[in-house]
Amino acid sequence: MLQLFIALFLILTSTCFGEEIAEFCADFDKDPNEYSLHLTKNLEFAPNINWELSDSTICTTNSDQFFLEANYTIDAPSDSSMAEFKGGCVVFNNFTAENMTCINPKNVKINLAPSNRDILHIHKKNAKESLIPYYGKVINGKLKTKLPITSYIYETNFKAVIIGACIKKRIVAEFCINKYHELVLEKELDYIPRYIFSTASECHFCNKNYKETLSFFIDFGNEKYIPLEDILHKRCEDYILHKNLKLPQAINKESFYNKDLSVRIDAKIEKNGSYSSDYYDFKIRINGPCKK
Numbered sequence: 417m418l419q420l421f422i423a424l425f426l427i428l429t430s431t432c433f434g435e436e437i438a439e440f441c442a443d444f445d446k447d448p449n450e451y452s453l454h455l456t457k458n459l460e461f462a463p464n465i466n467w468e469l470s471d472s473t474i475c476t477t478n479s480d481q482f483f484l485e486a487n488y489t490i491d492a493p494s495d496s497s498m499a500e501f502k503g504g505c506v507v508f509n510n511f512t513a514e515n516m517t518c519i520n521p522k523n524v525k526i527n528l529a530p531s532n533r534d535i536l537h538i539h540k541k542n543a544k545e546s547l548i549p550y551y552g553k554v555i556n557g558k559l560k561t562k563l564p565i566t567s568y569i570y571e572t573n574f575k576a577v578i579i580g581a582c583i584k585k586r587i588v589a590e591f592c593i594n595k596y597h598e599l600v601l602e603k604e605l606d607y608i609p610r611y612i613f614s615t616a617s618e619c620h621f622c623n624k625n626y627k628e629t630l631s632f633f634i635d636f637g638n639e640k641y642i643p644l645e646d647i648l649h650k651r652c653e654d655y656i657l658h659k660n661l662k663l664p665q666a667i668n669k670e671s672f673y674n675k676d677l678s679v680r681i682d683a684k685i686e687k688n689g690s691y692s693s694d695y696y697d698f699k700i701r702i703n704g705p706c707k708k
Contacts, residue, residue: 437575438528438557440490440536441582444544447615451543453492453536454582454606460525461559461572487535488528490557490576493550494538526561526570531607533654539616544581551580587676587699589657592706593669599661600706608648608655612696613683619653627686635678636667647679673704 439457444450540546554575561570586606591599610619618626628650633641642664648657663669681696 435575437554437577438490440576440578441580442543442547442578443582443609445609445611446613447611449539449541449543450611450616451538451540451547452609452611453490453538453578454586455528455530456579458527458530459574460527461561461570461574462525486526486529486559486561488532488557488559488574489535491555492538492578493540493547495540526559528557528559531604533607533610536607537610547578551578553577585678585697585699587701590701590703591661592703593663593673594706597663597665597667597669599663599700599702601657601659602703602706604657605701608696608698610653610655612655612681613685613694618687620650621652623687625686625688629684629686631682631684633680633682635680636672639678641678641680642667644679648681672702674702676701 436459437457438455438459440453441456443452443454445452554577557574557576559570559572559574562568588604588606588608589601590603590605592602594600610616613628614626617623620626620628630646630650632644632647634644634647635641644664645662646658647661648655650656676699678697678699681698683694683696685692685694
């Protein structure tokens, strides 16, 4: 009944504002005072029509589409600000123009990044209960996009809504399989939250007495989980997917094309000299053979 009410509310508010609304669900893990937002309905934005595009415009590697410096923020319910953030470490991505130029670049539409972790991890006391009154209420967002090595900046406002708690494990990414029997990351659809095994105060960079030892398994059918080499690594507080992953040679790769597969993370946790175990499930999608 609650989900039906929210759906009707979204239809009415979308008509009222005369525009599409981005939709997120909320996920709750080990930290009771944190929640993460996950896109369930994305939006598309047209780039600034005044941009003049040259043949040397920077693009994504091995692509004919732009590499755009894009980020967004949303006014999600929170009881802290960035000024109060005391996280463990920060990683900067360095991009260069080498091997990143396009021939006849295309003017592409811009989406909200589904793995915008720093914005979509939010502190709120007793999050699971205190977030309920905000479900279905429209909140404001702002998207800012910049062409690298230029002065072109595109800003636009948008509306968003938290539709409720996430009800199932989401597909985190799409992969293809190359000729070397490897999974190759094609597209990130979501992300793995930070606090699946710990609270914010127990992270690797905040507590020297906290340690996670991770193992990975993939279900190739009938819940028969097969050991897999590392599918991700920990960078600061975030779980980051590897770009390439070797498949077991015994796997008939063709039988898994166009399928969604379950992946499990098993964790052995050491905390202040005591030991425990836990696990986390998510899904990946196998699109088929890699095109290149």
